[in-house]
Amino acid sequence: MISLSLASLIRRLAAACAAGALASLALLAGGPAPSTLAHGPNPLFGTNLWGQDQIVGYMWAPGAVPPGWMAAEIDAAAEDVEQSRKSRAALFQRVSKADSKIWYGGMWPCPAYGIACVNRSGAPDSFAGMWFRPHGWPFDWGTLRWCQGLAAPANGCYDVENVALDEFGHIEIIGHHVNYDDERDFLDSIVQYAARARPREGWNEHVFGRCDVARLQLEYELIRPSDPVSTCLSLATSLSIVPGSTWISPGQTVRISGNLKVGTASAARSLSGDPLSARTVTLQRRSPGTTGWSAVGTLPANATAGSYSLTITPPQTYDYRLVFTPAAEGVLASQTGAVRIVVSACPGTVAREARTPQVPCQY
């Protein structure tokens, strides 16, 4: 985790040096800019996933143990992971002995301009390290202050828990959020290239943002099928309809079932094809030959994940379909094709062939 915006630095550097740069090369190099579009889920950082709900133990590096005020905040950030992951991402727990170590001061393998960083090499067995600069570390601009290391938080300090949660996010597999130029979406992610110091908005966020959660859900799936999908996503859904029968006698009941799941697509990653429970799936009908649909009712969820059903007594032949309408989550609406349930007093064989209720029984 580092701070501030290089893009603006580069712009300003370019402006400041312009007067003396007549003989210089105008160089704009294509760096490792993420291909992810702004406002989408955070990009991936690494390839190796942890196991779902895997508990990753960590310990303080011998000789580089954080002071109490920082240790408590790092542990709190590990708890924040559990509270806000909204997925089956790994959990972090401090233990007495572990291969994964967290350093306060000591060796610094990270970029010189960082205040904290991680190396997630070793996943899914362990991570190579997490490092924090010590309180009072001098940079060109001045002195690093951790808010919790001060007697009273002062503007310009950095919140340990916020920064540590960012680092745990990296260890999970979350890359830096790609913000809009004006950073109006900054709060969508705590895993940011540039931490914000007090009192800028977001300086003390202690939960994953929705686009962090989106990446975690894409890689580790939902905790339960009934959990909402992050609104940072926009995943297609797939809804099927299975009528218990397509012909019935007048007065008979028929059970109409539906299955709702995330659409099968590579973009949905591990969520692809996952069932979605506790959603609103409604049954609609129309008279054959007409176009207007009307609601019949809402299908209650079954015990099977993503499965819904409703038993009805059709008064006459109708076409039926199911419609899924998402409520404030990152999946798209879907509907099934129409199925016709014929209501007829004719014997079954004949009724099956009947195209409309008006067709009389023929012998």
Add this chain to the structure above:
Amino acid sequence: MSRRRWSVWLGPPVVLLAVALVLSRFQAGAEAGGRTTPPPAGACAASPIATNAAGKPRREVGPGSWWTISDRLDDKGAMAGRQLAAGRGGATAVTLDLGIESAASGPIGGVVVVTTDDGRRSEIRLVSAVDGCSWRVEGVDDVVRGAILDPGDGSVLAHLVDRETRADLGTWRYGVGAALAKPILVAPPLMAAADDPVWVTDLRLDHTNTTLAVQSCAGEGCLTRVFDLRQPARAPIELKGGQGPLVGWSNGRIITWAACSMLPCAIQQWDVVRDGKPSVVHELAEAAALTPDGRYLLAAVESQAGRTLRIDLATGARALVKGISAGELPIAAGPTATGGFQGTPDEVGLIAFGANPRSFRPSAAEVIP
């Protein structure tokens, strides 16, 4: 008028003002060389830089020299100071308590350039890792953030910031002894905005000691200005875009990290002369160092297992090499480096937490099939 246009017009005058300001604060005279005052305990009797008959520094002196720097924390975990240890081989020749704001570079010719600040004044020192003594080059009212030795003439190039505003004051050449009466500005300050400051500045001379790379890193990456020291009036070449910290020079190219804030990270090379654009040398590395001759890049790819890659920058050939233990990392130079090692031109230093640096020769390493 836009902010950008103000920057363009105000840039040169501000640079001149900064130059004048630093010159006005320059403390010349006896303190520079220590010739007129008896050396304090542990002080070298003369500059520790060994020279040849022509008066040029002998950089080959003191192979196997090293230094490490460690933080001293108070009982609340806050920085209280730092301590430098320097030596040669397995022996520690000298330790030196430093201020919180301190840095070291080298060794070259067995000499470490050390900067330290006591909150009121900065000092530039040359510390002999061989003789175990320290020699004060200069005292400066502003803050010296870091310095390197110019092996061409034994002078020191130092980066300064303003003590009050922390504004960049540029990079200055300080002579050893009476070689330079006054410091000379070799790289003007970077005019970064107050709300978007520079975090770290790094200095690297090329192998001819005639080209200086001054890298300024902010929150999302770095910009490197390349100065031709033979032509002070010439505007620098700028390298920017997705750039991380410097690794070093290699045959006219600058090797840097990509603009990552976490590891592993890609390593890039920038052709300074041809197009100034980066190309990836290696995708994922955890630590890296160049041999002083610029031929080999040694990159830790899985440091916990000691897996280290040797890349021949002349041919592009790469191979995993044996001989590096788990936890040992190639020593990275730079303003926040915690160790340095002087090997032969084809050696790099390796360091593990709590251990003295040691040498490693990539070209002679056994390759893992």
